[in-house]
Amino acid sequence: MDPPPKSCSIHTRSEITTKYEVIGRVGSGAYADVYHARRRSDGAVVALKEVHDSQSASREIEALRVLKGSQNVVVLHEFFWREDENAVLVLEFLGTDLATVIGEGGFGVGEVKRWMLQALSAVDECHRNLIVHRDLKPANFLVSDDGVLKLADFGQARILVESGFDAPQEDDEVSNSESSLQQHPEAISQLRNLSQTGYENPDQRTVSHEEYFRVLDEMKTKSESYDTDRETNIHDGNTSCLATCTTSDIDDELCKGSFTYEAEEVGGNELGCLTSCVGTRWFRAPELLYGSTDYGLEVDLWSLGCVFAELLTSKPLFPGTSDVDQLSRIVSVLGNINEETWPGCSKLPDYGNISFLKVEYPSDLEACMPNRTPHEVSLVKRLVCYDPVNRITAMELLQDKYFSEEPLPVPISELRVPLTNIGQDQDLPGGHNELGSDSDLEVFGTLNITTTDSDLSIQIP
Numbered sequence: 406m407d408p409p410p411k412s413c414s415i416h417t418r419s420e421i422t423t424k425y426e427v428i429g430r431v432g433s434g435a436y437a438d439v440y441h442a443r444r445r446s447d448g449a450v451v452a453l454k455e456v457h458d459s460q461s462a463s464r465e466i467e468a469l470r471v472l473k474g475s476q477n478v479v480v481l482h483e484f485f486w487r488e489d490e491n492a493v494l495v496l497e498f499l500g501t502d503l504a505t506v507i508g509e510g511g512f513g514v515g516e517v518k519r520w521m522l523q524a525l526s527a528v529d530e531c532h533r534n535l536i537v538h539r540d541l542k543p544a545n546f547l548v549s550d551d552g553v554l555k556l557a558d559f560g561q562a563r564i565l566v567e568s569g570f571d572a573p574q575e576d577d578e579v580s581n582s583e584s585s586l587q588q589h590p591e592a593i594s595q596l597r598n599l600s601q602t603g604y605e606n607p608d609q610r611t612v613s614h615e616e617y618f619r620v621l622d623e624m625k626t627k628s629e630s631y632d633t634d635r636e637t638n639i640h641d642g643n644t645s646c647l648a649t650c651t652t653s654d655i656d657d658e659l660c661k662g663s664f665t666y667e668a669e670e671v672g673g674n675e676l677g678c679l680t681s682c683v684g685t686r687w688f689r690a691p692e693l694l695y696g697s698t699d700y701g702l703e704v705d706l707w708s709l710g711c712v713f714a715e716l717l718t719s720k721p722l723f724p725g726t727s728d729v730d731q732l733s734r735i736v737s738v739l740g741n742i743n744e745e746t747w748p749g750c751s752k753l754p755d756y757g758n759i760s761f762l763k764v765e766y767p768s769d770l771e772a773c774m775p776n777r778t779p780h781e782v783s784l785v786k787r788l789v790c791y792d793p794v795n796r797i798t799a800m801e802l803l804q805d806k807y808f809s810e811e812p813l814p815v816p817i818s819e820l821r822v823p824l825t826n827i828g829q830d831q832d833l834p835g836g837h838n839e840l841g842s843d844s845d846l847e848v849f850g851t852l853n854i855t856t857t858d859s860d861l862s863i864q865i866p
């Protein structure tokens with residue numbers, strides 16, 4: 406895959422700099438550079454996300470427009486996107502993320518519960534709108550200074566039904582006025598109704614796991630666009646995910662023999678299937694690791710289980726060093742993957758290519774979370790399980806008595822959030838480069854960025 410093109414156009418695009426004062430860069434990901442900025446009209450602090458990949462930008466914009474108004478999803482204020490330019494998303498600014506919060510460690514149970522509830526609510530919002538995020542991990546749950554958690558980084562997200570997404574046209578400069586979305590109304594309203602029933606009647610809930618997935622299955626069948634995405638403008642692109650592994654890649658004796666694991670991205674051909682090469686490895690569901698291109702919202706539920714485990718232990722649950730090592734770690738804890746433990750697994754594209762020595766005594770999730778209660782471990786188990794249909798939904802988990810029994814979740818205002826000075830002070834020349842970046846800007850070293858109301862200059866030492 407070619408490296409994504411980079412530019413520093415954000416500093417020179419007058420449509421942006423007349424409205425926003427760029428203060429410094431706060432971070433970079435595979436496809437984006439994110440800057441801290443201030444809206445000139447009212448001084449509001451925002452994040453400007455310059456996305457170097459148009460597919461990733463389309464996905465993020467579309468998902469955030471659908472999720473507008475969701476309490477635990479980052480707010481997209483507006484975006485700029487002209488032909489031949491990178492998309493620049495104007496997002497609400499959040500000073501830290503759950504990975505940093507977890508790094509501080511030492512939570513009480515009430516704090517763990519409040520973080521979990523917020524993460525669940527974010528994922529539930531996505532899933533009720535049939536949006537699969539596909540890259541859930543602690544670093545993508547951003548956190549405001551006052552403890553509100555917001556899911557971000559929707560660059561890999563997909564909407565699993567026809568969305569009617571209108572890609573920006575030539576010469577379009579679009580702000581987020583009214584979305585032209587025409588969602589699949591039937592599916593969305595069915596899921597919303599189910600979900601509301603669940604919220605309103607926690608004790609006599611009529612919504613079962615089976616029912617939720619029955620509706621999803623119906624929609625999968627009904628919607629021609631599901632999985633193959635034939636009708637949308639969004640495709641997985643022609644990237645390829647190729648992992649060639651031999652036993653030398655891993656030092657785990659579970660993995661036998663020498664083999665090649667290839668999970669080809671098929672989005673580049675006309676099939677437009679989902680790609681298995683999504684998400685950050687440690688949080689990647691086993692069906693993805695086995696190359697599935699026919700998966701659903703459940704991949705997020707696996708990732709969520711890994712995030713919960715990390716919240717409970719302050720350690721990553723499966724920190725694999727390669728895709729095969731990742732699977733091998735999972736197998737050593739959960740046991741062998743076969744038709745008995747996961748009906749249908751043998752049909753996964755790479756099932757025959759990757760095999761492990763039989764694990765007689767899997768260590769089980771209890772061993773990974775030694776100081777946690779059986780109830781806490783059971784919650785993780787209900788998410789981190791092989792067969793995707795057995796994974797509990799976010800909606801169901803929100804109703805679990807874990808969250809309504811003592812010790813109760815602490816109020817958001819009592820959550821301890823690591824101090825950040827981003828978003829409060831500032832004129833920080835060069836921004837917060839300690840977060841790491843591969844941006845072209847970095848080759849120039851520290852930048853001195855000077856702005857006035859009408860001008861912006863970048864001095865390269």
Ligand SMILES: Nc1ncnc2c1ncn2[C@@H]1O[C@H](COP(=O)(O)OP(=O)(O)OP(=O)(O)O)[C@@H](O)[C@H]1O
Pocket residue numbers: 431432433434435436437438439452454479496497498499500502547557558559560840
């Ligand atoms: N709204 C925001 N407020 C503050 N910081 C943000 C915001 N959005 C993103 N960031 C920071 O910018 C960095 C890169 O953002 P992001 O992860 O969204 O980019 P990406 O290229 O899509 O990432 P990835 O490589 O994980 O796909 C992250 O470190 C994140 O903490």
